[in-house]
Amino acid sequence: MALLSFSSLGRALGLLAVAFLVLPARAPAHEKGALRVADRRLAPGTWIGVTGSKFLRGSALALTLEGPGGRLPLAQVAVDAGGAFSDSVRVPAEARPGLYRLVARAADGDVVAGLDVEVVSAPPSSAAHATHSAQLPMPSAEPLRLDRVRSHTLTGVTIAAIFTLLGLGVLLLRRSADPHTDRS
C-alpha cells in the first residue's frame, strides 16, 4: 500500500513538474526601466528632476509617489525614441513625511520602474542638498574601498581563538580516532 501511494504521489509530483515547465511563459507586458532622481530625500512642495531610461520607446508613463499617504500622482511623461525621458515634477504639498516609492506605470497600469525615496518634512539644507544632488555614479560591480576600522586587540584575540579552536579540534579528533577510547 505504501509503495502504491508513493507511486501515485510520484505521478502527481511528476505532472506538477511537467506542468510547471510547459505552461506558457507569461511575459511581462513592458520592459523594466530605470528611474533616477538627483536627491532621494524629497520635500513636499519642491520641484525635483526625474530621469528615466530603458523604457518602451514612444510609450507614455504615469509617475506616482506611493506610500503611507496613498498614491499621489506626479506627472504624465512621454518616453522618447531612445527609451528615455527627463522631466521636472512637483512633490505634492500634501505628501506626508515617510518612506515612499516613486513609481512609473505604463498606460495599462503595470509598474515598469520604481525607486525608493523618502519624503522629509523640511527641505534639505543647502549643504546636504549639494551633497545629495551630486551626479550619481554609474552602477558598478566594484566593491567600495571603505576605510575599515581595525582593532589590534580584536585581531589578536581572534587569532588566539582560532589557534585554540584548531588545537582543541585536532585533539578531540585524535582522541575520537583512538579505538580504545569510549567504546562500549
Next chain:
Amino acid sequence: MSGVPDTGSAIAERLALGALEYPIPARANRLDFLLGALTLVALALLAATGIVLTQFYNPAPLAAHESVRYVITGVPLVAYLRDVHVWSASSALVLVFAHLVAVFWRGGFRRPREGLWWSGVLLLALLFGLAFTGTVLRADQEAVEALSHATAGARFAGPLGALLGEDFTPSSPLVTRLYGVHVSVLPLALVLLLGLHMWLVRHLGVSAGGETRVPFRTHLRPMSGFAMLLVAAVAALALAFPADLLAPGQDGFEVTKPFWPFLWIYAAENLFGMTGMLIAPGVLFGFLALVPVADGGHPRRSKVTRIAGALLLALIVTGIVYAAIAPGQSHLDMPM
C-alpha cells in the same frame, strides 16, 4: 562514602544525560555522517551573529546601505561579526549540499527515511531563501539587482509571487518586508523543520550500515572536534577576506553577478533568459523531491536515479564555474 555519587554522575542524572547512551552504528562517527551536524553548527553561528547584526542594521531602504557602511567603517567587532555571518552562510550552503550529496549517494532517502529526505530538501530551499533575503538587505548594487530578478520572477509566478510584487502594499517597502522574512519567518520555519528533521534522525536512525554499535555519546567527540575546526576556518576566512559592500544600488541596471550559491541560476539565465531563473531551481528541487519515488528501492531505477543525480550535480558545478568566469550579462531585458 560508597553511597555518595560523584559530582559527574549527579549532574548526569539531573540532566538526563543517560539519554545520550542509545546505540548508533560506529560508522556514523565518520565525517561524511557528520555533515548535517556541522551544517547545524554553521546555522548556530549565523543565528548568533545575525542577532548582533539586527541591533545595528536599519531596514529602511534609504538607510539600509548606510547602516551597513557604518558598521564596516565604525564598529570593528560588529564588522567582524558581519564577515563571520557571510562566511557562515557560505559554509552552511557548502555543508548542506555536501550532506545532501552524501545522503543521496548512500541511498539515505529510501524507506522509511523519505520524510527525512523531504524535510532536508525543504531545509535546503529555506537556506537558499535566507541567502537571497540576506543578499537583498545590503541595499547595494548586487542587492538591488537580486531584488529586480525576484520581482521579475514574481510577476511571472502570478498570484504566487504577490508578496514580492510592487503593488502588495504601499505602507511598507519591499526591503523592509524582506528583512522581516529574513529574521523571523524563515528562521522560524527553519527551526521547525530542523526539529522535525532531527526527530526523524533520532527515531529512524542514520543510514549507516555495519554491525558495530557505539553509544551516541561517542558521536559527540568527533562532532565537537570537526565543529571547532569549522568555527576556526570560518573565523580565519572572515579575518582574511572580509565581506564586500558595493555602492548603493540603482534600479534598472544589471552589472553584477549574484552571491556564488546562485551562480548556477545566473548561468541558466545566460542560456534561457529570465525563464532560466525559474527553470533551474525547478529542475533541481523537482528532481530532489522525486528522488525517493523515482528510486523506489529497485536496483535498475536506483542506478538511473544515481546517474541523473550525478549529472545534475556536475551541471550545477559547471554552471557555477561558467557563470563565475563568463562576462557579466543583463537578463532583465531578455524575454521570458
